Amino acid sequence: MLCTPICVVNLVRRGAVRKLCTPIGTQVSYAWHMTELEKGPRGLRSGRGARERILSASQQLFPDRGINCTGVDQLCAVAGVSKRTLYQHFAGKDEVVAEYLRRFDPKILPEVFESADLTPRERLLAIFDIHSPLCPFIGAAVEIQDPGHPARVYARSYKEGFAARLIDTAREAGAPHPEELGEQLALLLDGASARSRVLNTDVFATAASVAAVLVDNALPSAAVIADVRAD
DSSP, X not given: OOXXXXXXXXXXXXXXXXXXXXXXXXOGGGGGOOOHHHHOSTTOSSSTTHHHHHHHHHHHHHHHHOSTTOOHHHHHHHHTOOHHHHHHHOSSHHHHHHHHHHHHOTTSOHHHXXXXXXXXXXXXXXXXXXXXXXXXHHHHHHHOOOTTSHHHHHHHHHHHXXXXXXXXXXXHHTOSSHHHHHHHHHHHHHHHHHHHHHHTSOOHHHHHHHHHHHHHHHSOHHHHHHHHHHO
């Protein structure tokens, strides 16, 4: 294995001494002349809140500008941190993207799937009441080509988890084939999200109508009638 030879030098300026571990031949004067971007804005160069500011910046930039069009420089500028600080908290932009997705919906719509006020049938249909310009997991999968990228891996895991939630709820509602119904609803929801983005219009009302037909056809008649009467 090849190793880069390094040395430790003492940098002295105005009585201050700084030890620098650097490859031999490095222009040591660089340590005293970092750019303002590398230093970060004054007063916000590091600190315990830096990681959260970086993730907050990702939540602002990635949906608006896209993942590929957002660079580390932009993340740092919006977060008010230096590049050095970003790399202290994350291995790189790929890790920022993955953590951005993990923060989006870690418990998979608990306000719907864990609601005690809704019947299982109502929970299956309620997911179409939550409109999003574009599912961030679909957006990440479209922008990132590598299926092994940590964001792609997490996006797939989330989508599998979402379908599992639907399948469990379909089973609870009494569907004879809950796996089939759960996958159908997952496909319908993702399709509605993508189509809304392409057409720049809301198609979730149409998707909700289709979902109601799918659910009512999949459930035993007695279960549907009981659910409607409960309303």
